Amino acid sequence: xxxxxxxxxxxxxxxxxxxxxxxxxxxxxxxxxxxxxxxxxxxxxxxxxxxxxxxxxxxxxxxxxxxxxxxxxxxxxxxxxxxxxxxxxxxxxxxxxxxxxxxxxxxxxxxxxxxxxxxxxxxxxxxxxxxxxxxxxxxxxxxxxxxxxxxxxxxxxxxxxxxxxxxxxxxxxxxxxxxxxxxxxxxxxxxxxxxxxxxxxxxxxxxxxxxxxxxxxxxxxxxxxxxxxxxxxxxxxxxxxxxxxxxxxxxxxxxxxxxxxxxxxxxxxxxxxxxxxxxxxxxxxxxxxxxxxxxxxxxxxxxxxxxxxxxxxxxxxxxxxxxxxxxxxxxxxxxxxxxxxxxxxxxxxxxxxxxxxxxxxxxxxxxxxxxxxxxxxxxxxxxxxxxxxxxxxxxxxxxxxxxxxxxxxxxxxxxxxxxxxxxxxxx
Numbered sequence: 472x473x474x475x476x477x478x479x480x481x482x483x484x485x486x487x488x489x490x491x492x493x494x495x496x497x498x499x500x501x502x503x504x505x506x507x508x509x510x511x512x513x514x515x516x517x518x519x520x521x522x523x524x525x526x527x528x529x530x531x532x533x534x535x536x537x538x539x540x541x542x543x544x545x546x547x548x549x550x551x552x553x554x555x556x557x558x559x560x561x562x563x564x565x566x567x568x569x570x571x572x573x574x575x576x577x578x579x580x581x582x583x584x585x586x587x588x589x590x591x592x593x594x595x596x597x598x599x600x601x602x603x604x605x606x607x608x609x610x611x612x613x614x615x616x617x618x619x620x621x622x623x624x625x626x627x628x629x630x631x632x633x634x635x636x637x638x639x640x641x642x643x644x645x646x647x648x649x650x651x652x653x654x655x656x657x658x659x660x661x662x663x664x665x666x667x668x669x670x671x672x673x674x675x676x677x678x679x680x681x682x683x684x685x686x687x688x689x690x691x692x693x694x695x696x697x698x699x700x701x702x703x704x705x706x707x708x709x710x711x712x713x714x715x716x717x718x719x720x721x722x723x724x725x726x727x728x729x730x731x732x733x734x735x736x737x738x739x740x741x742x743x744x745x746x747x748x749x750x751x752x753x754x755x756x757x758x759x760x761x762x763x764x765x766x767x768x769x770x771x772x773x774x775x776x777x778x779x780x781x782x783x784x785x786x787x788x789x790x791x792x793x794x795x796x797x798x799x800x801x802x803x804x805x806x807x808x809x810x811x812x813x814x815x816x817x818x819x820x821x822x823x824x825x826x827x828x829x830x831x832x833x834x835x836x837x838x839x840x841x842x843x844x845x846x847x848x849x850x851x852x853x854x855x856x857x858x859x860x861x862x863x864x865x866x867x868x869x870x871x872x873x874x875x876x877x878x879x880x881x882x883x884x885x886x887x888x889x890x891x892x893x894x895x896x897x898x
Contacts, residue, residue, distance in 0.1 A: 493738040493837040496725040497716075499811050500833045501590035503728070505574060506549040509626050524548035524714070524728055525622050526611055545626055548728065550574045550590050552610040553813075561596060561603045569595035570605060575830055583777050589745070590831040594816060598824035606756070608813035613729035615760070615808050616852070616859050617713045710850070729811040735841035737809065741781045743832035746772040750822045753780065754815040755834060760807050766815060772829060803857040807841050 506518040508525075529541035536544075546552055555570040575591035577584045594605045619631045707718045716727035725731060742755055753769045769780040811834055816827065852858050 493839055494723070496727060496731045496836045496838070498727055498731050498809065498834040498836050499729050500726055501550065501831055502584070502587040502833075503726075504548050504550050504590070505588040506547075506551060508622075508624050519549065519551070520545070520626055521547040521549040522622050522626075525626050525628055526614075526617075527626075527628050528611075546610045547626075548609055548613070550588070553590075553592075554608050554610065555592065555594060556606045556608065557594070557596075558604050560601065561605070563597075566595045566597065569593065569826070572607065584832055587832075592816075592829055592831070594827045596818045596824045596827060600820045602818065602820045603824075604815055604817045606813055606815050608756075609729070609811070612812075613714055613810050615712065615714070615730050615732070615806075615810065619713050730808055731836055731838075732806065732808040733841050734807055734809050734836070735839040736787060737784055737836065737838050738787050739781060739783050739837040740767050740769070741779050741835045741837075742769050742814075743777060743779050743835075744769075744772065745777045745830040745832075746774040747828055748773055748775050749827055749829070750819070751827060752817040752819075753829075754817070755782075756812040756815060758810045758812045764812060772816075777832070802851040803855065806852075806858055809836060809838075 503523065504521050506521055508518060508522045509520045511517040511519045524547045525545065526547065527545045529536075529544040550572055551574060553572040555572060557566055557570060571593060573591045573593070575589050577587050577589060579586040592607055596603050596605070621629045621631055623629075705718060705720050707720075711718065711725075712730070714728040714730045715732060716725060718725045740755055740757075742753065744753065750771060750773045752771050754766045755769055757765050757767060759765070767782050769782055814831070816829070818824065818827070
């Protein structure tokens with residue numbers, strides 16, 4: 472007889488009219504995405520990749536690629552690697568060339584985030600009076616079940632077997648300094664949000680030494696890490712995947728690299744952004760475990776300085792007795808999570824065009840857990856690997872376009888003229 476395991480989607484921890492308190496997680500802290508390995512040959516002393524988020528797609532490339540070309544099929548979530556995609560009506564050679572992302576260092580004497588690195592973006596909108604938008608997106612879809620790994624200074628990724636978790640998913644990279652768990656759905660359009668239920672996932676992270684490893688204390692260069700005692704003894708950290716970051720047992724907050732699992736109902740989203748008095752709108756783009764995309768309208772950027780823009784789910788019900796309760800099957804039907812898929816900047820036809828600049832510090836979530844205790848007696852994914860297989864299939868599909876793009880850029884750069892001017896006159 473087939474057995475199915477079920478869980479109450481909304482944990483009944485409190486009775487009657489007592490309100491639930493939501494968990495908090497840092498979905499992305501851009502200070503952790505500073506480039507720290509692989510120097511740029513054209514700019515001495517400038518690093519190009521972020522150790523903790525390195526990904527290698529060459530393992531899924533075809534046999535037609537050379538070894539040199541496969542070396543180009545690596546990337547990371549380093550701030551400079553993110554793409555800015557303009558609306559089709561706004562695309563031109565000039566607009567595309569002047570729209571990009573870049574690391575920005577905050578002054579050490581600043582009142583907020585002194586000495587840290589934040590995510591800077593420049594977008595060159597058309598000056599003609601028509602509505603336009605630009606999307607800021609990571610260089611690859613952030614994997615939800617990427618196993619832990621060590622990463623050396625050349626970006627070589629070596630998988631690390633995690634205790635009690637599967638190392639069969641996708642490829643590998645190192646995780647550092649932060650963490651995350653949680654998952655579910657976000658809002659659509661400019662207001663609404665959806666709720667989702669299910670289980671917690673696996674994986675763990677901490678940071679890097681010169682060869683960076685996750686799940687253990689770290690030394691040397693590169694990334695921050697959770698305290699050694701936390702990483703070594705805490706069962707939640709022991710079950711986090713690489714891009715879920717790390718869990719702080721003191722603050723009870725997860726700091727992630729774009730993936731938060733075990734999100735039941737999303738309560739609030741916050742984006743810390745520095746505005747420069749542009750009247751443009753800001754959306755946070757989130758995806759869930761079903762790969763459904765949700766655009767959450769955060770507000771307008773017509774202010775000067777740092778500000779936390781917050782969206783509150785209008786469909787969130789605080790009182791348990793007023794909630795619609797349902798029972799959903801667990802693994803592998805649903806492993807709910809929230810993934811950061813980027814941002815969208817909108818520009819109204821009546822507003823100024825041309826250059827736009829903004830800076831992002833982090834993205835945070837408040838959410839109800841889908842499952843009360845994410846640490847389970849049996850690691851279902853480690854036993855069956857069903858979700859990992861799905862992730863691997865999606866990664867192969869993604870790598871086809873990603874690998875080709877990287878190779879094409881590499882070949883185009885190799886053909887590019889490097890002379891800054893003409894030689895001396897001919898005699």
